Amino acid sequence: MLGRLGNVLYWAGCIFSVIIVGVGLYIWSVEPNARKEPLVFILVIGGLAVVGWAIGWAFRYVLAGPQAKPQQTARNTRSGSV
Numbered sequence: 869m870l871g872r873l874g875n876v877l878y879w880a881g882c883i884f885s886v887i888i889v890g891v892g893l894y895i896w897s898v899e900p901n902a903r904k905e906p907l908v909f910i911l912v913i914g915g916l917a918v919v920g921w922a923i924g925w926a927f928r929y930v931l932a933g934p935q936a937k938p939q940q941t942a943r944n945t946r947s948g949s950v
Contacts, residue, residue, distance in 0.1 A: 874931025881924015
């Protein structure tokens with residue numbers, strides 16, 4: 869149950885990050901003052917997006933545990949086939 873909550877909070881963090889980037893792009897396109905200091909603007913928007921994603925990732929890691937990598941299985945076990 870907590871694993872599912874962790875995944876939901878992770879996706880909420882991802883959606884928050886996408887919204888922040890979208891709002892940043894909108895502000896960049898309509899607000900001329902945003903273009904005066906482009907590096908600061910990009911760092912602030914990018915920083916907020918990364919923080920939102922990192923908080924979601926931390927919730928998922930704490931509540932769901934580390935995600936195991938799927939094991940690879942051989943599709944064709946005959947020798948000599950590619």
